[in-house]
Amino acid sequence: MSQPYEAVKALMLANSAVKLKSGKRIFHGLKPRTPTLPNIAFFEIGGPSRFNGMEGQEYTINCRAATFDKALDLARVVVDLFHGASSTGTYGTISGFDISRAFQAAPPAIIPESKGSVYNVPVTISIIYPSSTVS
Numbered sequence: 001m002s003q004p005y006e007a008v009k010a011l012m013l014a015n016s017a018v019k020l021k022s023g024k025r026i027f028h029g030l031k032p033r034t035p036t037l038p039n040i041a042f043f044e045i046g047g048p049s050r051f052n053g054m055e056g057q058e059y060t061i062n063c064r065a066a067t068f069d070k071a072l073d074l075a076r077v078v079v080d081l082f083h084g085a086s087s088t089g090t091y092g093t094i095s096g097f098d099i100s101r102a103f104q105a106a107p108p109a110i111i112p113e114s115k116g117s118v119y120n121v122p123v124t125i126s127i128i129y130p131s132s133t134v135s
Contacts, residue, residue, distance in 0.1 A: 002134060004057050004127055008042060012061075017077040021070075022063075031064070037118065038065035038074050045124070048134075055131045061123045068119045075121035082125045 005028050012018045012026050022040050031041035042061040049056050061078050065071035111120040 004048070004055075004129060004134065005042075005044065005059070007129075008059055008061075008125075008127065011081060012040065012042075012078070015077070015081045018074075018081055021074045021077050031062070035064070038063070038070055040064070040074070040078070050131055053131055054128055055134065056126055056128045058124060058126045061125060063121045063123060064113070064118055066117055066119070071119035071121045075123050078123045078125075082123070 009026055009028055012022075013024065018026075018040075022038055023036070025036060025039035027035075027039065027041045029041070029043055031039060035041075040061055040063055042059050045058040045060055047057075063071055063074040063078055065074055111122065113120050
């Protein structure tokens with residue numbers, strides 16, 4: 001693993017609650033044209049920032065479902081995942097990628113999408129890792 005988005009996806013796929021609520025439909029970048037619901041599509045917000053050998057990246061994780069309640073439930077398990085062990089947000093090595101911290105960066109919003117009956121509850125997270133981790 002050489003990119004931070006791979007670690008974010010690995011964390012979500014390794015989490016049983018996220019897998020159960022999303023049906024393992026987790027996409028980096030654009031979601032498929034006709035995705036099955038519920039699903040997660042996540043992407044980077046801007047580029048990484050660097051300071052003293054550390055790098056940070058923000059992501060928006062779009063939790064989509066056919067009902068408001070299901071989208072909110074999916075967002076809640078994503079928030080729980082990135083809240084961290086014992087509320088510390090500290091992870092360690094995830095599939096070969098060293099994450100120093102991962103945390104929810106902003107409270108989720110609720111967005112009814114215009115096409116179809118889809119609700120989107122985006123969760124913004126940040127991860128921080130040593131710059132040397134990225135290859």
